[in-house]
Amino acid sequence: MLHITMIGCGAIGVGVLELLENDPQLCVDYVIASEGSEALVRQRLASFKQPPQVLTALPADARPDLLVECAGHRAIEEHVLPALERGIACLIVSVGALSEVGLVERLEAAAERGKTRIELLPGAIGGIDALSAAKVGGLDSVNYTGRKPARAWKNTPGEQACDLDSISQATVIFQGSAREAARLYPKNANVAATLSLAGLGLDRTHVTLIADPHSEENVHHFEACGAFGRFELSLRGKPLLANPKTSALTVYSVVRALGNHAHAISI
Ligand SMILES: NC(=O)C1=CN([C@@H]2O[C@H](COP(=O)(O)OP(=O)(O)OC[C@H]3O[C@@H](n4cnc5c(N)ncnc54)[C@H](OP(=O)(O)O)[C@@H]3O)[C@@H](O)[C@H]2O)C=CC1
Numbered sequence: 001m002l003h004i005t006m007i008g009c010g011a012i013g014v015g016v017l018e019l020l021e022n023d024p025q026l027c028v029d030y031v032i033a034s035e036g037s038e039a040l041v042r043q044r045l046a047s048f049k050q051p052p053q054v055l056t057a058l059p060a061d062a063r064p065d066l067l068v069e070c071a072g073h074r075a076i077e078e079h080v081l082p083a084l085e086r087g088i089a090c091l092i093v094s095v096g097a098l099s100e101v102g103l104v105e106r107l108e109a110a111a112e113r114g115k116t117r118i119e120l121l122p123g124a125i126g127g128i129d130a131l132s133a134a135k136v137g138g139l140d141s142v143n144y145t146g147r148k149p150a151r152a153w154k155n156t157p158g159e160q161a162c163d164l165d166s167i168s169q170a171t172v173i174f175q176g177s178a179r180e181a182a183r184l185y186p187k188n189a190n191v192a193a194t195l196s197l198a199g200l201g202l203d204r205t206h207v208t209l210i211a212d213p214h215s216e217e218n219v220h221h222f223e224a225c226g227a228f229g230r231f232e233l234s235l236r237g238k239p240l241l242a243n244p245k246t247s248a249l250t251v252y253s254v255v256r257a258l259g260n261h262a263h264a265i266s267i
């Protein structure tokens with residue numbers, strides 16, 4: 001059985017714990033919550049048969065097999081870097097955080113010192129295997145468009161680009177590099193950052209973000225061209241009820257990745 005520590009227990013974290021409850025090969029022992037949120041997180045876990053212990057930091061003597069981050073950018077600095085230094089393998093979903101200059105290199109260095117690995121999960125997007133394989137032969141362009149319901153852009157600079165409550169048609173709220181998208185829309189640019197890291201990098205991946213008042217889905221579309229040929233993918237993800245910014249596929253992506261570490265066959 002694999003012993004797991006989970007960082008963050010919001011929309012993704014709760015969804016993952018619900019799906020893992022019946023897997024005898026995976027056990028989440030600890031959930032790490034933000035300072036002051038422990039009681040709220042314990043309340044969220046109250047209906048679980050065997051709720052994990054809720055703490056605000058990983059105990060110094062804890063040696064989980066895996067640490068999975070489902071929290072946010074701050075948690076990478078606060079929990080993932082120190083865990084890698086301690087030799088704990090980490091899986092992360094807040095890939096947008098890696099657009100911060102120097103963070104990829106710091107994570108690599110910490111993992112090397114700890115003789116361990118960090119895995120960037122595909123989350124809400126598919127096709128990362130094909131894109132990163134295509135990169136080996138050489139890529140010419142990667143263009144990504146993220147289209148979400150207008151409400152998913154609340155509390156983002158999208159509010160300055162248009163009136164999200166009254167737009168009557170799909171409206172482009174951002175066009176530019178993946179680096180700029182991740183800086184301006186940290187909670188909505190994980191896919192852009194993931195595509196960049198798998199493909200042409202943050203400065204050469206072109207991003208368009210759209211607020212669509214008629215959509216109930218988070219639509220991720222990308223096209224890649226290179227020596228391998230041409231590749232186009234469109235993924236119409238259902239948002240989670242608990243957080244409309246987040247696609248349900250992200251939960252399944254975490255469960256798949258954890259299962260691949262625990263089960264005899266990985267796919
Ligand atoms: N790769 C991908 O495709 C995707 C990635 N994501 C990313 O996944 C992350 C989680 O998403 P989601 O579950 O929807 O978000 P939620 O806001 O629903 O949940 C995040 C939870 O993490 C907690 N948290 C934040 N910072 C820390 C920290 N430093 N230590 C411990 N807990 C912390 C928050 O608690 P509190 O509010 O009390 O701080 C909150 O309960 C986000 O960063 C999001 O951007 C989301 C969708 C797709």
Ligand SMILES: O=C([O-])CC(=O)C(=O)O
Pocket residue numbers: 124146186187188189190191192218237245246247248250
């Ligand atoms: O669809 C999602 O779950 C999240 C998303 O767009 C992103 O962070 O890029």
